[in-house]
Amino acid sequence: MDTPSDRSAAVGRARAQRLLVTLLGDYWHAGHAPLPSGGLVAVLAEFDIAPANARATLSRLTQRGMLERTKEGRRTSYRLTESAAQILRRGARRIFATTDENAWDGSWTLIAFTLPLDDTNQRRLLRARLRWLTFWPLYDATWVTPHDRFDEVREQLTELGINDAVVLRSTDLDLLPSGRARLEAAWRIDDLAAGYQEFLERYRDLARRAGAGTVSPARALVQRTEMVNDWRALVGEDPDLPATFLPASFPRAEARAMFLNTSEALAESAQHRFEELVQTPDRA
Numbered sequence: 376m377d378t379p380s381d382r383s384a385a386v387g388r389a390r391a392q393r394l395l396v397t398l399l400g401d402y403w404h405a406g407h408a409p410l411p412s413g414g415l416v417a418v419l420a421e422f423d424i425a426p427a428n429a430r431a432t433l434s435r436l437t438q439r440g441m442l443e444r445t446k447e448g449r450r451t452s453y454r455l456t457e458s459a460a461q462i463l464r465r466g467a468r469r470i471f472a473t474t475d476e477n478a479w480d481g482s483w484t485l486i487a488f489t490l491p492l493d494d495t496n497q498r499r500l501l502r503a504r505l506r507w508l509t510f511w512p513l514y515d516a517t518w519v520t521p522h523d524r525f526d527e528v529r530e531q532l533t534e535l536g537i538n539d540a541v542v543l544r545s546t547d548l549d550l551l552p553s554g555r556a557r558l559e560a561a562w563r564i565d566d567l568a569a570g571y572q573e574f575l576e577r578y579r580d581l582a583r584r585a586g587a588g589t590v591s592p593a594r595a596l597v598q599r600t601e602m603v604n605d606w607r608a609l610v611g612e613d614p615d616l617p618a619t620f621l622p623a624s625f626p627r628a629e630a631r632a633m634f635l636n637t638s639e640a641l642a643e644s645a646q647h648r649f650e651e652l653v654q655t656p657d658r659a
Contacts, residue, residue, distance in 0.1 A: 391424050391432040397604050400463035402649040409445050409452035414653030421597055479617030481546045484524045487517045488540035504531045509614045511561045570609050571630040582633050585640040592648035599641040606634050
């Protein structure tokens with residue numbers, strides 16, 4: 376049975392991995408050259424992650440196929456795998472997207488799929504990727520989104536090796552009361568609104584200081600990265616519904632504008648700090 380300390384350690388490990396993936400996705404632009412392990416350890420130290428935990432994070436992400444490890448003499452370096460880099464590029468398009476909530480043309484993308492009942496890992500992966508693409512379940516194996524995701528979902532099906540599925544685009548989706556109620560329950564609009572409001576309250580002061588240019592490079596790296604992590608979690612749970620499905624007071628547009636403006640204001644300073652830290656030599 377897990378103890379509170381075990382659960383705390385697991386949360387810490389997950390946080391370190393999320394942070395490093397975010398950092399590499401946002402700031403690793405130098406021709407995708409491998410980065411020294413000492414530099415990555417130094418970057419994670421900015422977030423109060425101890426060197427031993429940072430090195431364990433590098434090892435875990437390598438085991439998960441997110442990182443590749445290279446060694447030249449006594450120098451150990453890491454780089455994102457091509458598949459991980461592709462996932463992060465797709466993620467960045469969603470995270471930093473500017474969306475007009477009033478521009479919906481009434482079209483839906485629908486996917487219906489069949490997977491073996493015992494293939495729980497494939498089912499879990501597909502559902503996670505569908506959610507990220509703003510699909511939500513109408514029924515267990517029938518998911519819909521009010522966005523054009525035709526090419527993207529076909530790409531995901533190909534990557535996962537799933538060939539028993541139907542994907543279609545249509546404006547002729549008649550949601551009877553029970554179907555509409557099922558989707559509205561899945562979308563959890565009240566919870567989403569609360570999440571965006573909390574985000575606004577948490578980062579309003581940072582937005583003000585970023586706009587005034589008073590955030591140091593070290594704080595820019597830390598606070599921008601944590602803000603991107605929090606925003607990623609929000610949009611990962613959000614089907615990005617058009618305004619027609621939302622209450623007038625829904626705070627997503629305000630939160631998105633604040634996120635985009637603040638992340639842009641801090642980007643250059645955070646990038647400089649990241650590049651400074653990754654030059655730290657490996658002393659292991």
